[in-house]
Amino acid sequence: MKGITPVIAIILLLLITVAMVGFALVWFQRFVSATGSQTEQNLQTQLDQQSKLISIVNINNAGGAKSIVSVKDIGTRNIALTEIAIFVDSSRADVDSVAGCTDAGGTRVTTIATGATIDCTLDTLCSSGSRLKITAPGNFDETICP
DSSP states (O other): OTTHHHHHHHHHHHHHHHHHHHHHHHHHHHHHHHHHHHHHHHHHHHHHHHTOOEEEEEEEOTTSSSOEEEEEEOSSSOEEGGGOEEEETTEEOOBOTTTOEEOTTSOBOSEEOTTOEEEEEBSSOOOTTOEEEEEOSSOEEEEEOO
């Protein structure tokens, strides 16, 4: 009988070890899976943002108290107007609520299509020497107002 007790003890220790290794393996697989999918989602979001690029094409101050800024989408994705911000000398300049932004045909738009240029009427004047800056998810462009 004395020889059976060490055998049972070894078997119990092996079973406990196998159970702990199995638990650790399942936990590690779930952790890696969750981290991998979150990393993939974050990478996709960053790639999406980096493909939304803008460029200032022209500034027209002929309207008097308001400036018209021509903005072109030079990226590979459409950009919603809510994703861009316009600044004149570091102060936020909003798009005029009446005139808004229009495409080449004069139709009011809410997005800038890839490769398209739109004209946005600002609620302020970009006076001569002022710095105009437009930010998009992937970049920004700035210039000096004429």
